[in-house]
Amino acid sequence: MAVNLKRSSGEDSDGGKTSRRRMLGWLTGVGLFGSAGLSAVSNFVFIKPRATYGQPQRFSVGKPEDFPEGTRSVLGARGICIVREGTKLAAISTTCTHLGCTVASAETGFACPCHGSRFDPDGNVTGGPAPRPLPWFQVTLAPNGEIEVDKDIEITPGSYLTL
Amino acid sequence: MSPVTPPKPSPFAALLELPGNVWKSIFRNPLPSNDLERSATSFTNFFLHIHPVKVHKNSLRPAYTFGLGLISFFLFVILIVTGILLMFYYVPSTTQAYDQMLDLRGTVAFGTLLRNMHRWSAHAMVAVVFLHLCRVFLTGSYKKPREFNWVVGVILFLLTLFMSFTGYLLPWDQLAFWAITVGTAIAGYAPIVGKDMQFLLMGGTSVGQEALLRFYVLHVAVLPSVLVLAIAIHFWRIRKDGGLSRSEDADPVISLEAIPTVKASVLEPKKTYGLQGLVRGPLTKVGQIPDNTVFSWPNLFLAELFTFVVTLSAILIVSLLFNAPLEEPVNALHPPNPAKAPWYFLGLQEMVSYSAFWGGIGVPTIFVLLLLGTPYLDRGPKGVGKWFSRDRLLANTIFITFVVANIIFVIIGTFFRGANWSFVTPW
Structure with missing residues (x-):
C-alpha cells in the first residue's frame, strides 16, 4: 500500500x-x-564519383597554318569553333548555353536545333531562350608552335590571340 | 466404450487421391455456387484477397471510371514482363546498346515484338495514367477521405514520366543522347541542388558511359521498386478509404421514418427476444437493405479479366502493326534537326524553348505543387462521385484550363516546330 x-x-x-x-x-x-x-x-x-574520366579540358588543336585567314572551323569533337581573322585567333564554344545541345554554323552565326537559340558570329544571343552568349575560351601559343585551347578558362568575348 | 478408429489410410488410395488432394491444398474452395463460397473465394485466395468480398455497383460502371486505373496497372504488368525479357539481351554500354537494338530487330526471336510492346505500353501508360488523373479530378474523387491517395497518385504519375524518360535513353540512339543532354541540363537549372543533381545523374561532367549506366540502374531497379511500393500503397488505400468514390445518391437513403415502427410486443406479446429475433425484426433490416453492392466473384473479376484482355490485345495489335522508333546511332557532334522529344514531353520542350528555368523547372514545379495541394486547398465536401459536378465548377475549370494549355503546347511542339525549332506550319 x-x-x-x-x-x-x-x-x-x-x-x-x-x-x-x-x-x-x-x-x-x-x-x-x-x-x-x-x-x-x-x-x-x-x-557521387570522386574521379571522372572525361575529355581533357586543355588540348592542342594544331598549327596556326591549319586555320587559314578568314576561316571559321568547327571542331565538333572538342565542342569549339576556331575563328581566324587576319593574325587574330579565338575559340568560341559550340555548346548551347541553354540546355547543352551542339549549335551548328548558320549564315547568321550559330543556331541550335533543340530549342531554337540563335547567336551571331561572335556568340552573342540574337534570339531564342539561351540565357548567355557562347563563351570564348583561352587560346595560347604553346612553345612547340601549336595552338592550345583551355576550356576551363573563359575569356572576355572579343579578345583574340594575336599571332 | 470402444473408441472410433479412423479407417486405416491405404497407400494406394492416397496415391489415387493425390492429384485431387494437391489441388484442394492449393485452392481452398471449389468454384463458388453460393454467396458464402463467393465470399470465401475472394477472401482466401492470395491474388484475389486485395479485393473486397462485395463491390459497389457504382465502381463497376464503365462510364464512371472507364477502367483507367486498372488499365494503367495492366500496362505496368505488361511493361514488367516485357522489360525483364528485354534485359536478357540489353547491355548498358555506349558501344553495344545500339547494336543490341539492331539485334533485337534482326535476330532475336520475338525481339521486335517485345520491344514494340514495351515501347507502346510505355507510351500508353503515360497517356492512361494521365487520363486516370483527369478522371479522379473531374469526379472530385480526391476529396476527404481520399486526399492522401490522390497525393500518392500524383507521385505515381511523376514516376511514370521518369520511368518513360529513363527508358527511351537506353537504346543510345540520337533521341537518347540528346534527351539525356537536355534532361540533365534542365536538372542543372534547379536552384541550389541543380548542379550537384546534374553531376550525380551524369556521373561526370559530360554525357557518356557513366550516364547511360546510371539511367539504366534507375530504369530497371530504382524507379520500378519505388513504383511498385507506391502502387501497393495506392491500392491498399483504395480499400481503406472505402472503395472507389461515389456520390451520396449512389446509396439508398435509409429513412427511419419511412419504416413503420412496430413494437415487438405487438407482434408477439409476452415473449422475450434474443438477438436473432431482433435482427429479423422490422427495425434493423439487416440483410434486407438494398445496399447496391454485388459480389466481387464474378462481377468484379470478370470486369477485370475483360479489361486485361482488351488492354493486352490492343498493345499486341499496335505492336504487330507499328515498329517502335529507333533513331540513328549517337552522333555527339550533331543533334538531329529539329531534335524532338516523344510527344508527351513536347509540351515541356516547347515551354523550355521560351525559358529553361521557367519552362523546365518553374512552371512544372508550380503545376505539380498545385496538383499535390488540390485536396488540401479544395475542402468543399460537395460534388464527389459525379463527372463535371456543378458544385465543383471552379476547380474543374482551372484544371481543364491547365490540361488544355498543356495539350496546346504539345500540339505546337509536335506540328508547328521545324528545323532549329523555328515556327512552321504543317500544311
Missing part, C-alpha cells in the same frame, strides 16, 4: 520519472532517424 502510494505520487507530482522516459524516447528517436538520415546521405556520397 505504501509502495503504491509512493509510486502514484511520484508519477503525478514529481514528474522526474516521466521526463526521464521522455528523454530516453527522444534520444532513441533522434538516434534511429539520425542514423537513417546519415545512411541516406551516405548513399549520395557513394554515387
Whole structure:
C-alpha cells in the first residue's frame, strides 16, 4: 500500500520519472532517424564519383597554318569553333548555353536545333531562350608552335590571340 | 466404450487421391455456387484477397471510371514482363546498346515484338495514367477521405514520366543522347541542388558511359521498386478509404421514418427476444437493405479479366502493326534537326524553348505543387462521385484550363516546330 502510494505520487507530482522516459524516447528517436538520415546521405556520397574520366579540358588543336585567314572551323569533337581573322585567333564554344545541345554554323552565326537559340558570329544571343552568349575560351601559343585551347578558362568575348 | 478408429489410410488410395488432394491444398474452395463460397473465394485466395468480398455497383460502371486505373496497372504488368525479357539481351554500354537494338530487330526471336510492346505500353501508360488523373479530378474523387491517395497518385504519375524518360535513353540512339543532354541540363537549372543533381545523374561532367549506366540502374531497379511500393500503397488505400468514390445518391437513403415502427410486443406479446429475433425484426433490416453492392466473384473479376484482355490485345495489335522508333546511332557532334522529344514531353520542350528555368523547372514545379495541394486547398465536401459536378465548377475549370494549355503546347511542339525549332506550319 505504501509502495503504491509512493509510486502514484511520484508519477503525478514529481514528474522526474516521466521526463526521464521522455528523454530516453527522444534520444532513441533522434538516434534511429539520425542514423537513417546519415545512411541516406551516405548513399549520395557513394554515387557521387570522386574521379571522372572525361575529355581533357586543355588540348592542342594544331598549327596556326591549319586555320587559314578568314576561316571559321568547327571542331565538333572538342565542342569549339576556331575563328581566324587576319593574325587574330579565338575559340568560341559550340555548346548551347541553354540546355547543352551542339549549335551548328548558320549564315547568321550559330543556331541550335533543340530549342531554337540563335547567336551571331561572335556568340552573342540574337534570339531564342539561351540565357548567355557562347563563351570564348583561352587560346595560347604553346612553345612547340601549336595552338592550345583551355576550356576551363573563359575569356572576355572579343579578345583574340594575336599571332 | 470402444473408441472410433479412423479407417486405416491405404497407400494406394492416397496415391489415387493425390492429384485431387494437391489441388484442394492449393485452392481452398471449389468454384463458388453460393454467396458464402463467393465470399470465401475472394477472401482466401492470395491474388484475389486485395479485393473486397462485395463491390459497389457504382465502381463497376464503365462510364464512371472507364477502367483507367486498372488499365494503367495492366500496362505496368505488361511493361514488367516485357522489360525483364528485354534485359536478357540489353547491355548498358555506349558501344553495344545500339547494336543490341539492331539485334533485337534482326535476330532475336520475338525481339521486335517485345520491344514494340514495351515501347507502346510505355507510351500508353503515360497517356492512361494521365487520363486516370483527369478522371479522379473531374469526379472530385480526391476529396476527404481520399486526399492522401490522390497525393500518392500524383507521385505515381511523376514516376511514370521518369520511368518513360529513363527508358527511351537506353537504346543510345540520337533521341537518347540528346534527351539525356537536355534532361540533365534542365536538372542543372534547379536552384541550389541543380548542379550537384546534374553531376550525380551524369556521373561526370559530360554525357557518356557513366550516364547511360546510371539511367539504366534507375530504369530497371530504382524507379520500378519505388513504383511498385507506391502502387501497393495506392491500392491498399483504395480499400481503406472505402472503395472507389461515389456520390451520396449512389446509396439508398435509409429513412427511419419511412419504416413503420412496430413494437415487438405487438407482434408477439409476452415473449422475450434474443438477438436473432431482433435482427429479423422490422427495425434493423439487416440483410434486407438494398445496399447496391454485388459480389466481387464474378462481377468484379470478370470486369477485370475483360479489361486485361482488351488492354493486352490492343498493345499486341499496335505492336504487330507499328515498329517502335529507333533513331540513328549517337552522333555527339550533331543533334538531329529539329531534335524532338516523344510527344508527351513536347509540351515541356516547347515551354523550355521560351525559358529553361521557367519552362523546365518553374512552371512544372508550380503545376505539380498545385496538383499535390488540390485536396488540401479544395475542402468543399460537395460534388464527389459525379463527372463535371456543378458544385465543383471552379476547380474543374482551372484544371481543364491547365490540361488544355498543356495539350496546346504539345500540339505546337509536335506540328508547328521545324528545323532549329523555328515556327512552321504543317500544311
